[in-house]
Amino acid sequence: MVEAVPSGDVTTEGRIPDGAFPLSAAQQGMWFAQQLDPDVPVTIAQCVELVGALDVALLSESMITAGRELGSAFLRLVEVDGVPYQxxxxxxxxxxxxxxxxxxPDPRAAAKEWMRQEYTAPLDVCRDRLTTSAVLRIGLNRHYWYSRVHHVALDGMGSVTLVDRTAELYTAAVEGRAAGPSKAAELTSVARVDDDYRTSSRYSADREYWSERVSTIGEPHSLVDRSAPARARSRTTGGQIPDALVDHLEAATDRHDSSTAFEVVAAFAAYLSRMTGREEVAVSLPVTARTTALLRRSGxxxxxxxxxxxxxxxxxxxxELVAAVRLEVTAALRHQRYPHIDIRRDAATDHQGFYGPLINVMLFHNEITLGSIVGRLELLSTGPITDLxxxxxxxxxxxxxNLDLEANPDLYSEDTLAAHHARFTRFLGEFLTSDTHGPRRIGDLEILDENERRSLVPATGGAGFAPITLPDLLAGAVRSNPHGDALLAPGRGPSDDALSYRALDETSNRLARLLIDLQVGPEVSVALALPRSLESVVATWAVAKTG
Known part of the structure; x- marks a missing residue:
């Protein structure tokens, strides 16, 4: 990726610049998302830590060449009469x-903060750089190769393709040989594929499928009971999954003839169900939508x-749940090209986000080879997170x-997110091993640890109130409001019958003394055979006053 600075007018009236073409449906979704919240950049950011003798000039040249081949690094947007073109x-x-x-003082931390500041800074997609790259020196023969791209220009798979092509060009030059020709199609061809899809019977079939699937889905499903706009900086917690849990994951995929993605989606759906008490849950799955060879090799x-x-x-x-996930994901992938923005539009939903937490299983290769230097691609941001x-x-x-939870900081505190991560990691282990010694029901799987359970049983709460009897309650009302109406009943005349708190207290006292004379007291049952009336309430209070 390269840093490309737009030139000329970005907003015109009436005339579409030569060579400009409309945005695809996917790009329009990103365009509108950015217009809704200009302060939160919809970007992808990644870096590669490189240890070794790096030829910075050659890496820069390779990035520029790869950017030209894919076209995305030299993309700019123009707005004509309110309509965006590329x-x-x-x-x-x-x-x-x-x-x-x-x-x-701490070069690595300084580099991380520099990158974080760069990819969270607001962007004007018509005036600012859609793509940028940098080489950050953090020590002798130690660098970060950083790249950031706006989602309207390039998606995650396209970003990886661009990094791979850069590495291929760099390595070929270091080894003194010619790199193979680029296989990327021009972006106009990529846009043409989208145009053809939107006028095809496949588009109509996909629309019918998703209209049926989301017709009764309701509001977004979440681990919290509120919503908030996305922030430029999300909150993240996580890290490496314990080796034993990875072993359980591999064993479960073998037993169920499934995949890591199916197991993780099923486990999190079960976790979401258990935490919310809902049997019907929704989660969101990022997909490449690159269903042709041309799309897979292009920007x-x-x-x-x-x-x-x-x-x-x-x-x-x-x-059983993994099998259900396999069927649901397989069907979704058959219809994956239908844009999310169109799914929401067809459902006439008011919310702008996804239908449930994102589950992003990114098991692509992450080793990047630049000549003799081998680095690891690290994903810094996939874009703003509205929920989780x-x-x-x-x-x-x-x-x-690795397993990370990335969340909207206005919805999940640091402690809450850490607790969810720890709890889901434990639950994932329970889920994966629940059929190793005979099947166990999902509803029976442990979801709380010992400390969480101890905090609930016995039930605890704030400081309790001192015990008080019913006669004491009435006596307090008499002291505070003796002449206020305690009872009202429809009267036979022009006005209602009423008893004040003092009158209720004095009348029930007289009846209580009569009952006590008849040996009524604690643990003695008294039957009241009265219609609903002032007298029936007085009698109830009198019985209470007998003890």
């Missing part, structure tokens, strides 16, 4: 920033997010697995 402009100035942080913004509706029966087993995202991805050299 234009691949090879005349844009291309450069790669170099930032020397090696003399900072552009194509990706999508589709909702998954799952029925989590408490008496179901993990194998579950991210599963490879760790160092693909030998470990």
């Amino acid at each position: 234009l691949v402009d090879p005349t844009l100035e291309a450069s790669v920033r170099f930032v020397d942080l090696q003399h900072e 552009g913004m194509v990706s999508n997010v589709v909702p998954l509706r799952l029925h989590v029966r408490p008496d179901a087993t993990n194998a 995202a579950v991210n599963v991805y490879h760790g160092v050299a693909g030998t470990s697995l």
